[in-house]
Amino acid sequence: MIDFFIKGGFLMYPILLCSLAGLTILINKFLQFKKILRTIGKPLNAIMNEKPVLLQPLIEGIENGYNQQELSVLGTKQVRGIEKGMSWLGLIATIAPLLGLTGTVTGMINAFMVIANSTSVTPAMLAGGIWEALITTAAGLFVAIPVHIGHHYLKKQADDIAFILKEITTSLYMRKNNGI
Numbered sequence: 001m002i003d004f005f006i007k008g009g010f011l012m013y014p015i016l017l018c019s020l021a022g023l024t025i026l027i028n029k030f031l032q033f034k035k036i037l038r039t040i041g042k043p044l045n046a047i048m049n050e051k052p053v054l055l056q057p058l059i060e061g062i063e064n065g066y067n068q069q070e071l072s073v074l075g076t077k078q079v080r081g082i083e084k085g086m087s088w089l090g091l092i093a094t095i096a097p098l099l100g101l102t103g104t105v106t107g108m109i110n111a112f113m114v115i116a117n118s119t120s121v122t123p124a125m126l127a128g129g130i131w132e133a134l135i136t137t138a139a140g141l142f143v144a145i146p147v148h149i150g151h152h153y154l155k156k157q158a159d160d161i162a163f164i165l166k167e168i169t170t171s172l173y174m175r176k177n178n179g180i
Helices: 001-005 011-042 044-050 053-063 068-083 086-115 123-177
Strands: none
Touching: 001 011, 001 123, 011 044, 011 053, 011 068, 011 086, 011 123, 044 123, 053 068, 053 123, 068 123, 086 123
C-alpha cells in the first residue's frame, strides 16, 4: 500500500490530508447528530424535564415572550451551530477528485517528458508517469465518493434536526399562548 502511495507522487499527500480530515468530520458529525436526535426525539414532556442545551435558547425565548420571527432567528442560529463544519465535507468531496485529476495531468506530463527525451521508448520508461496518473485519480475518487455520500447523509440528518427543533418550538409557543 505504501508503494502505491509513493508511486502516486507528491499529490498523494494532500489527498491523504483530505481523507483524514473528511473521515474525522464525518465521524464527529455522525456521533453529534446521533446524540442530538436521541435527545430531541423524546416526548415533549420528557424534553421539557431535561431541558437540553440545544433547546435552552429557544425555551428562554418562549418564556421571555419572543414572537415567532424572533424564535425563528434563534432556531436558525442553533441549526447553523449544528451544521458547523459540514461545508468542509462538501469542499473535500470537490477537491479530492480535482487533486486526483491534477495527478493525472502531472503523471502524463512525466510520461511525455520521457518520450521527448529518448530516441527509443520502452513501456517501462513510461510506466512511472502512467502509475502516477492512475493512482492519484483512483485515490482522489476513493476519498471523494464516501465523503460525498456521508455529506448528503449528514445533511439530511441536519434537516431532520432542524425540523424537529421547529416542531418543538412551535408546540411550546402554542402551549404558552394557550396558557398551558
